[in-house]
Amino acid sequence: MQSWDVIIIGAGAAGLMCAIEAGKRGRKVLVLDHATKLCEKIRISGGGRCNFTNIHTTAADFLSNNRHFAKSALARYTPRDFLDLVEKHSIKWHEKTLGQLFCDTSAQEIINLLLEECRSASVTIKHPVTVKNVRPLPKQASGEKFSLESSDGTLCCHSLVIATGGLSIPKIGATDFGHRIAKQFGVPLTPLRPALVPLTLDAADKEFCKTLSGVSQNCITSVKKQKFQENLLFTHRGLSGPAILQISSYWEPGKSITLNLLPDHNIEADLTAAENSKKTLTNVLAPFLSKRFAQEWVERYAQNRTPADLGSKKLRKIAEDIHNWVITPAGDEGYAKAEVTLGGVDTKDLSSATMESKTQPGLFFIGEVMDVTGHLGGFNFQWAWACGHAAGQAV
Numbered sequence: 001m002q003s004w005d006v007i008i009i010g011a012g013a014a015g016l017m018c019a020i021e022a023g024k025r026g027r028k029v030l031v032l033d034h035a036t037k038l039c040e041k042i043r044i045s046g047g048g049r050c051n052f053t054n055i056h057t058t059a060a061d062f063l064s065n066n067r068h069f070a071k072s073a074l075a076r077y078t079p080r081d082f083l084d085l086v087e088k089h090s091i092k093w094h095e096k097t098l099g100q101l102f103c104d105t106s107a108q109e110i111i112n113l114l115l116e117e118c119r120s121a122s123v124t125i126k127h128p129v130t131v132k133n134v135r136p137l138p139k140q141a142s143g144e145k146f147s148l149e150s151s152d153g154t155l156c157c158h159s160l161v162i163a164t165g166g167l168s169i170p171k172i173g174a175t176d177f178g179h180r181i182a183k184q185f186g187v188p189l190t191p192l193r194p195a196l197v198p199l200t201l202d203a204a205d206k207e208f209c210k211t212l213s214g215v216s217q218n219c220i221t222s223v224k225k226q227k228f229q230e231n232l233l234f235t236h237r238g239l240s241g242p243a244i245l246q247i248s249s250y251w252e253p254g255k256s257i258t259l260n261l262l263p264d265h266n267i268e269a270d271l272t273a274a275e276n277s278k279k280t281l282t283n284v285l286a287p288f289l290s291k292r293f294a295q296e297w298v299e300r301y302a303q304n305r306t307p308a309d310l311g312s313k314k315l316r317k318i319a320e321d322i323h324n325w326v327i328t329p330a331g332d333e334g335y336a337k338a339e340v341t342l343g344g345v346d347t348k349d350l351s352s353a354t355m356e357s358k359t360q361p362g363l364f365f366i367g368e369v370m371d372v373t374g375h376l377g378g379f380n381f382q383w384a385w386a387c388g389h390a391a392g393q394a395v
């Protein structure tokens, strides 16, 4: 039986960061992954350029049953810390918008950074390796706490770190392994669902979106008090774009979302302006909403007459509808299209300093498998680095 100080299952963002930190501390670290090709999620992230952090990260950028849980790890490993690593590896980067940092060239550079750091910290990575089962060991003098049956033989370790990620994009290797291990060890889970995901619509609204497929519009999406101002994208299946992905994490099935399609402009003033009174409604709206959108909107929600014909009451209602478009999504596009999984290993059972289970000493959960889910914009990777770093100091 091979014995290790630390076995990490999952060689993704969080698992590799944990391995690097533990390896630097002189721990004998083995990382196992079932994938043939490592770090596929990093490779496809940020449109292939990896939005590797967000310089404005705070705990408020995360959803979790315990909104304070992320604070400690985020404070101890900041975006600047990861940027130092990026700069150490001479990776060129840029800020795209809203504090989102991307590689200039390719996400592969972040993968290379992690693998190089693992090599210099003497971390062993084995893949593809399947872990068939995990068992707690009876107390022993040598201190190992877990044994694993794997396609690479029987392994045992003092600390076991579960870093197998969430359920999104199963075709590149996402599994529920981490959630199953949590259940096996009696560690509670919060409900799971796709997040940062495009939303689908019922037949009538879908038809409307289909005609606008490809059109994008700056807007504010909101659910209760949560608001995001970003772009909305119409697709042939429904609504997407950053504004929708962001609000999808807060949307609950059966509930509505509200869109302000002209957040920076009071359209009622234009609709009631004397100089516009003889123009068609489409022509009054077109400078602000794009001609195609204005046309479809007017056709669906109003009559294409002149403001003078419509009268002030109807004009106010049109303005209200544009600033407060209430839509009830039929559903979402599921894990196949979601960027992340909402929910996971309940943080109530984990130490916010180390990510170790409070009920199962030696068992750690890090990354997306936990109930900590970031907004869109580099926050999920920053969480992976921060909690991987925290666990790496403790395993």
Ligand code: FDA
Pocket (backbone or CB within 6 Å): 009, 010, 011, 012, 013, 014, 015, 032, 033, 034, 035, 038, 039, 040, 041, 042, 044, 045, 046, 047, 050, 051, 052, 053, 129, 130, 131, 163, 164, 165, 166, 168, 169, 172, 173, 174, 175, 176, 177, 338, 339, 340, 366, 367, 368, 369, 377, 378, 379, 380, 381, 382, 384
């Ligand atoms: P991650 O998924 O990275 O790694 C888990 C690892 O576990 C994988 O290597 C997998 O093969 C392995 N594994 C799973 N089951 C296993 C099993 N049974 N046995 C062995 N190994 C197993 N975030 C961000 O901040 N900026 C961005 O630009 C993007 N972009 C983006 C695009 C797309 C398309 C997606 C789907 C997601 C993003 N994200 C993102 C989210 C980000 O990729 C995600 O939150 C992190 O990769 C999570 O890191 P983890 O290490 O927790 O899991």
